[in-house]
Amino acid sequence: xxxxxxxxxxxxxxxxxxxxxxxxxxxxxxxxxxxxxxxxxxxxxxxxxxxxxxxxxxxxxxxxxxxxxxxxxxxxxxxxxxxxxxxxxxxxxxxxxxxxxxxxxxxxxxxxxxxxxxxxxxxxxxxxxxxxxxxxxxxxxxxxxxxxxxxxxxxxxxxxxxxxxxxxxxxxxxxxxxxxxxxxxxxxxxxxxxxxxxxxxxxxxxxxxxxxxxxxxxxxxxxxxxxxxxxxxxxxxxxxxxxxxxxxxxxxxxxxxxxxxxxxxxxxxxxxxxxxxxxxxxxxxxxxxxxxxxxxxxxxxxxxxxxxxxxxxxxxxxxxxxxxxxxxxxxx
Numbered sequence: 214x215x216x217x218x219x220x221x222x223x224x225x226x227x228x229x230x231x232x233x234x235x236x237x238x239x240x241x242x243x244x245x246x247x248x249x250x251x252x253x254x255x256x257x258x259x260x261x262x263x264x265x266x267x268x269x270x271x272x273x274x275x276x277x278x279x280x281x282x283x284x285x286x287x288x289x290x291x292x293x294x295x296x297x298x299x300x301x302x303x304x305x306x307x308x309x310x311x312x313x314x315x316x317x318x319x320x321x322x323x324x325x326x327x328x329x330x331x332x333x334x335x336x337x338x339x340x341x342x343x344x345x346x347x348x349x350x351x352x353x354x355x356x357x358x359x360x361x362x363x364x365x366x367x368x369x370x371x372x373x374x375x376x377x378x379x380x381x382x383x384x385x386x387x388x389x390x391x392x393x394x395x396x397x398x399x400x401x402x403x404x405x406x407x408x409x410x411x412x413x414x415x416x417x418x419x420x421x422x423x424x425x426x427x428x429x430x431x432x433x434x435x436x437x438x439x440x441x442x443x444x445x446x447x448x449x450x451x452x453x454x455x456x457x458x459x460x461x462x463x464x465x466x467x468x469x470x471x472x473x474x475x476x477x478x479x480x481x482x483x484x485x486x487x488x489x490x491x492x493x494x495x496x497x498x499x500x501x502x503x504x505x506x507x508x509x510x511x512x513x514x515x516x517x518x519x520x521x522x523x524x525x526x527x528x529x530x531x532x533x534x535x536x537x538x539x540x541x542x543x544x545x
Contacts, residue, residue, distance in 0.1 A: 294335065312326055350530075362524045369538050369544070388429060396412055405447070413487075438509060441513060443518075476504075
């Protein structure tokens with residue numbers, strides 16, 4: 214399940230202590246469960262983690278704060294998320310939960326809901342050992358919009374990328390089916406225009422409302438859209454067409470329900486394409502970072518060197534090393 218911070222191997226996930234600060238799922242206005250006093254929150258621990266924990270900022274796509282835990286001599290990022298409520302659990306959720314009234318005003322009322330334990334599942338993602346880049350990624354930081362000219366890319370961005378040790382071994386493991394082979398949705402083995410399509414780490418695959426898949430191309434050496442030219446149009450068109458067909462066949466979603474795009478800057482420098490449900494506000498789908506694949510194809514058809522010559526804007530966080538390089542060059 215690729216993601217912007219797919220975890221390196223070799224770290225045992227920590228045992229988590231239940232927290233009294235965990236929130237309950239959103240209760241639809243039509244909930245019919247009988248309001249009852251809410252049980253007081255309790256915390257229990259079978260094996261407490263002997264470590265420090267820093268609560269990192271909540272994001273728009275995570276239901277709980279991320280936690281950075283220092284496990285003995287290793288850093289780790291532990292991400293806690295509440296999966297979306299699905300239709301098949303609504304009946305049991307309403308009948309088997311308790312409600313505590315918070316406020317009532319005319320036709321409006323709000324409650325706190327305590328669901329049955331088996332419906333209160335949480336998704337836990339662990340990045341361990343976590344690098345300094347991982348830790349900074351989940352810390353609250355200001356963001357700055359950078360306008361990168363073609364010259365800036367050659368003199369600032371590219372040298373910075375080449376100076377960093379961004380490991381792509383986990384990507385190659387997926388392409389070679391050495392890891393996550395059972396999760397692959399579709400494979401086109403062609404070395405020039407082929408790709409592997411599989412669920413992103415952020416999607417639990419229990420509902421299509423937040424569908425998120427990644428197409429990773431077999432062709433190596435293309436770091437980002439900056440490296441694309443008209444020569445890559447067959448590759449891009451193949452990913453665009455066959456990716457949509459594979460999703461239609463497996464999940465029943467037509468192309469009109471999909472958002473297909475590339476990130477710039479990407480989270481890892483091997484060309485990959487994001488496929489998400491159109492109604493899902495996936496992280497990084499904003500106009501300042503996402504480039505629709507259909508638009509990328511049209512731009513390259515109009516100008517073979519479009520992405521090698523045009524100015525591109527993208528956000529960088531305050532502690533990003535690339536932002537430091539742009540500041541040193543007097544560009545910000």
